[in-house]
Amino acid sequence: MVVGITLGCLLWGVAGLAGLTALLQASELAYDVVRWLGAAYLMYLGAKALWDSRKATSPEDTRPVPGAAASLRVGLLTNLLNPKVGVFYLSLLPQFMPAGEPAWGAALVAIHLGLGLVWLPLLVLVADRARAFLLCQRLLLDRLTASVFVGLGLTLALDAR
Numbered sequence: 001m002v003v004g005i006t007l008g009c010l011l012w013g014v015a016g017l018a019g020l021t022a023l024l025q026a027s028e029l030a031y032d033v034v035r036w037l038g039a040a041y042l043m044y045l046g047a048k049a050l051w052d053s054r055k056a057t058s059p060e061d062t063r064p065v066p067g068a069a070a071s072l073r074v075g076l077l078t079n080l081l082n083p084k085v086g087v088f089y090l091s092l093l094p095q096f097m098p099a100g101e102p103a104w105g106a107a108l109v110a111i112h113l114g115l116g117l118v119w120l121p122l123l124v125l126v127a128d129r130a131r132a133f134l135l136c137q138r139l140l141l142d143r144l145t146a147s148v149f150v151g152l153g154l155t156l157a158l159d160a161r
Contacts, residue, residue: 002120004075007112011080012110017102024086038081039157046149053142060126080088085091 015021024031066074079085089109097104 001071001075002117002124004072005079005120006078007072008076009043009113009116010083010109012085012089013093013112014116016093017105017109019084021086021090024083025090033149034081034083034086034155035159039153040081040124042149043079044158045078046146046151046153049142049146049149053146054151078146 011020024034093105093108096108
């Protein structure tokens with residue numbers, strides 16, 4: 001998932017450097033299409049998690065861990081279907097780039113990706129350490145997390161620019 005999220009940031013960064021993310025700001029339709037796709041995907045993830053939470057689990061949970069391809073897909077889709085990441089690259093990067101120096105943009109994207117590649121695995125490590133506690137509270141947490149996904153999807157769908 002970390003690689004998928006980082007790859008999504010790379011694609012948004014390249015799109016931003018190419019000027020494509022300006023389309024999100026200039027075209028309400030383009031922004032809304034990405035927003036609605038993102039909202040639908042978040043609601044799908046939330047509904048799937050709610051459905052899966054019906055199964056009883058124990059701390060000795062033996063469900064298979066998603067493979068690398070599935071994790072990459074989820075991270076990439078979640079990132080690419082979030083128009084706010086594109087707006088981030090459109091609004092933030094230009095503020096720090098000297099005029100006429102496009103290499104600075106690539107350097108800033110690389111720094112952002114590097115920070116993500118350090119931060120996200122640390123976040124995963126902390127979550128893994130908390131796994132035993134979370135498994136004890138699994139049913140409650142699964143349903144709470146799934147509800148948050150559905151709520152975020154609805155918020156994204158209803159969010160005005």
